[in-house]
Amino acid sequence: MKIPLRFAVLGGLAVLALAILPLVGRQALPLSVLLDFGGNESSAIIFWQIRVPRALAAFIGGAGLALGGAVFQAIFRNPLATPYTLGVASGASLGVALASRFGLSLVVVGLSTTSVAAFAGAMVAVGVVWMLTRLRPELSSTTLLLAGVAMNFFFSSVILFAQYTASLGDSYRIVRWLMGGLGGVDMGTVLHMAPVVALGATVVLWNARKLDLLATGTEIAASRGVAVAPTRAVLFLATSVMVGGVVAACGPVGFVGMMAPHICRLLVGSNHRVLLPASILFGGAFLVLCDTAARVVIFPAELPVGVITAFLGAPFFLWLLVRRVGVARIG
Amino acid sequence: MSESMVTVEDLSVRIGEAEILHGVSLTVGRGAFLTVIGPNGAGKSTLLRCLDGLLQPSSGRILIDGRSLSEYGRRELARTVSYVPQPDAGPLDYTVRSFVEMGRFPHIGAWAALSEADSAAVNNAMEVTEVADLAERSMSSLSGGEKQRASIAAALAQGGSILLLDEPTSFLDYRHQVQVLDLLDRLHNENGLTVVAVTHDLNSTVASSDEVIALKDGGVAFRGRPSELLHAEILSDIYSADFRLINGGHRGLPMVLPARNGS
Numbered sequence: 001m002k003i004p005l006r007f008a009v010l011g012g013l014a015v016l017a018l019a020i021l022p023l024v025g026r027q028a029l030p031l032s033v034l035l036d037f038g039g040n041e042s043s044a045i046i047f048w049q050i051r052v053p054r055a056l057a058a059f060i061g062g063a064g065l066a067l068g069g070a071v072f073q074a075i076f077r078n079p080l081a082t083p084y085t086l087g088v089a090s091g092a093s094l095g096v097a098l099a100s101r102f103g104l105s106l107v108v109v110g111l112s113t114t115s116v117a118a119f120a121g122a123m124v125a126v127g128v129v130w131m132l133t134r135l136r137p138e139l140s141s142t143t144l145l146l147a148g149v150a151m152n153f154f155f156s157s158v159i160l161f162a163q164y165t166a167s168l169g170d171s172y173r174i175v176r177w178l179m180g181g182l183g184g185v186d187m188g189t190v191l192h193m194a195p196v197v198a199l200g201a202t203v204v205l206w207n208a209r210k211l212d213l214l215a216t217g218t219e220i221a222a223s224r225g226v227a228v229a230p231t232r233a234v235l236f237l238a239t240s241v242m243v244g245g246v247v248a249a250c251g252p253v254g255f256v257g258m259m260a261p262h263i264c265r266l267l268v269g270s271n272h273r274v275l276l277p278a279s280i281l282f283g284g285a286f287l288v289l290c291d292t293a294a295r296v297v298i299f300p301a302e303l304p305v306g307v308i309t310a311f312l313g314a315p316f317f318l319w320l321l322v323r324r325v326g327v328a329r330i331g
Numbered sequence: 332m333s334e335s336m337v338t339v340e341d342l343s344v345r346i347g348e349a350e351i352l353h354g355v356s357l358t359v360g361r362g363a364f365l366t367v368i369g370p371n372g373a374g375k376s377t378l379l380r381c382l383d384g385l386l387q388p389s390s391g392r393i394l395i396d397g398r399s400l401s402e403y404g405r406r407e408l409a410r411t412v413s414y415v416p417q418p419d420a421g422p423l424d425y426t427v428r429s430f431v432e433m434g435r436f437p438h439i440g441a442w443a444a445l446s447e448a449d450s451a452a453v454n455n456a457m458e459v460t461e462v463a464d465l466a467e468r469s470m471s472s473l474s475g476g477e478k479q480r481a482s483i484a485a486a487l488a489q490g491g492s493i494l495l496l497d498e499p500t501s502f503l504d505y506r507h508q509v510q511v512l513d514l515l516d517r518l519h520n521e522n523g524l525t526v527v528a529v530t531h532d533l534n535s536t537v538a539s540s541d542e543v544i545a546l547k548d549g550g551v552a553f554r555g556r557p558s559e560l561l562h563a564e565i566l567s568d569i570y571s572a573d574f575r576l577i578n579g580g581h582r583g584l585p586m587v588l589p590a591r592n593g594s
Contacts, residue, residue: 223383225409225437270424
């Protein structure tokens with residue numbers, strides 16, 4: 001199958017995810033609500049005011065996470081590197097845990113305390129990784145990933161401490177947030193997240209050719225004319241803010257950022273001018289699908305979507321590790 | 332060859348406490364082929380990386396085509412100088428064509444498609460290096476020799492007039508060594524490229540070159556023509572090892588054999 005055709009398939013999947021999956025749920029809706037925008041029927045209200053905003057949030061979030069993964073995999077030249085494996089999610093979780101435990105109120109321009117605390121925590125974690133790469137530029141991506149693992153453990157211990165010493169209600173809120181979910185999102189969430197992801201995506205797409213070169217190695221990239229240090233800084237910053245924004249809105253929904261770019265690489269190849277748009281479409285559609293599953297799988301209750309993505313993602317992570325070992329042995 | 336394409340004046344490089352190069356000066360004429368030899372750790376690769384602006388010297392000056400290297404922007408330099416590093420073990424999930432096309436980066440906009448001139452440069456680079464048949468293969472699936480030729484193709488696609496190579500024949504079997512050396516000869520003789528190659532290969536690569544520089548402990552230990560280098564005493568000084576020379580090498584030069592105890 002030619003690449004444009006594969007793109008058409010991905011685009012079709014994205015449209016289906018946004019238009020058809022919101023029909024599925026506790027109350028199945030008829031196709032006709034699609035034409036009833038702004039209607040007063042309860043099915044039209046459920047569709048347009050509850051499920052479509054939620055699907056949009058899932059799509060934008062999934063797209064942002066997938067792009068973030070694609071960028072980190074390229075600039076660190078490691079298939080396991082994503083903002084998540086480098087500690088963004090656990091940083092955000094720590095922010096939320098501390099804010100809940102100490103009853104902080106951090107409302108900024110209409111954003112909730114949780115979102116602000118999550119974003120701040122994510123930025124702290126990213127800042128630590130960034131400082132490591134700046135202070136010791138010779139650190140390999142494997143070392144950085146291990147540093148990310150260490151950071152995750154450290155943040156987890158502080159989260160556990162905050163949780164253990166918190167009241168039962170706060171403790172539950174923390175756990176619930178840690179699972180990641182789109183239960184509370186509305187059009188406001190979409191409007192907060194969309195500009196952050198759009199901005200990040202623009203920066204990333206603009207640098208597609210440079211990402212190709214960075215993925216072949218920093219020395220080659222520099223000798224072909226890429227200003228490596230500033231390019232990496234811009235991409236790192238734009239991606240981190242984008243993923244931090246998604247995590248603040250959706251909670252720490254794991255593994256999408258790692259899986260989506262890999263699956264897209266198998267579908268359309270490694271050229272970032274093709275891979276990045278494909279990751280947007282696939283990552284978006286994938287998270288809408290996972291969220292739909294989360295809404296119906298233990299019907300009539302709902303699962304946090306992070307449970308589903310981690311359930312699929314962790315085995316995928318192991319598969320990647322094994323596959324990499326195999327390649328290393330043959331190559 | 333009177334006109335200088337690369338000039339290095341009193342170059343020193345410090346990395347942390349260690350002084351990797353000190354007081355290195357050299358010139359490479361337009362269209363010349365210079366080999367850089369010397370023991371491991373002598374600073375050969377460091378010198379090469381300085382010539383491509385990948386490493387900042389702590390003092391000294393480098394002129395590329397008559398202009399100070401520090402005046403070049405990164406993309407501008409990439410249009411003049413191409414660098415083929417030592418093979419890298421990392422994964423390369425790109426087809427040969429995609430990889431060679433990346434060589435055109437300094438000539439094209441962020442999202443612009445390749446122009447006709449770009450495609451012509453890419454095709455020409457792949458033909459000269461005989462990788463056109465491999466165009467749709469993945470870089471990761473290539474043999475060492477094919478990968479090296481594809482790397483040189485990408486460097487050629489950059490369209491510069493100076494080609495820097497770090498150990499272009501190491502890790503290659505004899506057939507592939509000969510292919511790469513023939514390619515370098517053609518690029519230098521027919522296409523008029525200025526070539527600077529770091530090598531340990533005294534018999535073939537050095538013998539193909541016009542001029543040799545030997546680095547030892549970060550300084551220049553020898554400068555001259557291959558015929559002037561290939562003497563047992565000179566080599567022994569450079570490498571702190573004993574050598575035996577026998578007749579019948581490339582271009583009428585002697586062949587160099589490292590002498591082992593008892594030989």
